[in-house]
Amino acid sequence: MLSRRPVILITGANGEMGHGLIHQLAKEGQYDLLAIDIKELDESLIPLTAARIVGDILDQRLLERLVSEFEIHTIFHLAALLSTRSEFSPETAHEVNVKGTLNLLKLAVEQSRWHGKKVKFLFPSSIAIYGLPDLATKRQAGRVKENEWNLPTTMYGCNKLYCEQLGRYYARHYRQLAEVDDKKGVDFRSIRFPGLVSAFTVPSGGTSDYAPEMIHAAAKGEAYSSFVRPDSRISFMAMPDAITALMQLRNADPSRLTSHVYNIAAFNPSAEEFATLVRGAFPKADISWNPDLRRQGIVDSWPEDVDDTLARRDFDFMPAYDLKRAFEEYLLPNIRQRYLRS
Numbered sequence: 001m002l003s004r005r006p007v008i009l010i011t012g013a014n015g016e017m018g019h020g021l022i023h024q025l026a027k028e029g030q031y032d033l034l035a036i037d038i039k040e041l042d043e044s045l046i047p048l049t050a051a052r053i054v055g056d057i058l059d060q061r062l063l064e065r066l067v068s069e070f071e072i073h074t075i076f077h078l079a080a081l082l083s084t085r086s087e088f089s090p091e092t093a094h095e096v097n098v099k100g101t102l103n104l105l106k107l108a109v110e111q112s113r114w115h116g117k118k119v120k121f122l123f124p125s126s127i128a129i130y131g132l133p134d135l136a137t138k139r140q141a142g143r144v145k146e147n148e149w150n151l152p153t154t155m156y157g158c159n160k161l162y163c164e165q166l167g168r169y170y171a172r173h174y175r176q177l178a179e180v181d182d183k184k185g186v187d188f189r190s191i192r193f194p195g196l197v198s199a200f201t202v203p204s205g206g207t208s209d210y211a212p213e214m215i216h217a218a219a220k221g222e223a224y225s226s227f228v229r230p231d232s233r234i235s236f237m238a239m240p241d242a243i244t245a246l247m248q249l250r251n252a253d254p255s256r257l258t259s260h261v262y263n264i265a266a267f268n269p270s271a272e273e274f275a276t277l278v279r280g281a282f283p284k285a286d287i288s289w290n291p292d293l294r295r296q297g298i299v300d301s302w303p304e305d306v307d308d309t310l311a312r313r314d315f316d317f318m319p320a321y322d323l324k325r326a327f328e329e330y331l332l333p334n335i336r337q338r339y340l341r342s
């Protein structure tokens with residue numbers, strides 16, 4: 001029997017989260033890494049992967065080929081169009097974010113039929129699945145729980161909320177009327193990520209991008225005009241904590257997991273509070289406020305914080321970086337280094 005290489009599949013491998021995750025998984029060294037992205041993988045990531053595909057998760061024939069060559073045990077499905085970009089082409093966002101996820105869930109079922117074990121499916125959801133109707137309600141709601149205010153106002157938020165439900169269906173009810181029990185296929189595990197701030201990459205197409213954009217612009221000595229008001233407040237996290245949370249959820253004992261979807265949180269500064277820290281580090285930072293009312297409306301609909309009690313209880317999530325430590329020990333040293341070199 002032609003043996004297939006056991007691998008972890010990472011979609012959207014060249015994205016912000018993909019960079020951090022590939023480094024972490026390569027360090028762990030448990031499986032070969034199969035990276036797929038619509039763009040060539042960054043040079044720096046190539047030595048860390050066993051195989052790379054430049055392709056589209058909507059290409060069913062491409063995914064069918066994977067079944068013949070690889071034995072996939074875990075899928076980190078990171079590929080997505082983020083909230084702002086999705087508003088410019090909602091139907092395309094639905095195709096990529098939902099049909100793409102459905103294709104990967106189907107691949108997971110087929111793979112598990114081949115090797116007879118569950119395929120762990122790690123899915124990054126988002127605070128974008130929440131929708132607060134106005135600022136007064138947002139302030140009053142405070143730290144929202146997983147089952148509160150699931151009323152997204154963006155196509156991206158709708159996509160992520162529906163994909164959470166799709167994952168739960170594949171894990172618990174897939175082909176429930178079939179003669180053969182297919183339920184073993186997918187072990188779906190999902191985290192609703194806040195805005196993420198990386199020292200090594202700058203996001204594109206997100207509505208929480210103002211925070212990472214601000215600090216990277218200051219480090220480059222470039223003026224930054226914020227598209228949100230100074231009082232805008234949502235939850236954020238340093239990228240290393242986001243990667244650690246994904247790895248912890250993947251490694252969690254299934255008997256401890258009481259949900260398929262988890263909030264996680266670390267800090268929730270206002271845009272002004274974030275700007276004050278940026279100015280403290282870069283005194284010449286030129287930061288101005290020029291709210292884009294439509295993007296502002298999206299940020300105002302997201303909660304100012306989330307309750308991550310379930311994640312702390314079920315898989316011991318605990319952020320290593322609060323806002324101060326994120327700046328002093330992660331963002332500033334690495335961002336300075338990055339732009340000094342360039």
Ligand code: AKB
Binds near residue numbers: 126127194195206208
């Ligand atoms: C976005 O802004 O769309 C993402 C997110 C909060 O999920 N960064």
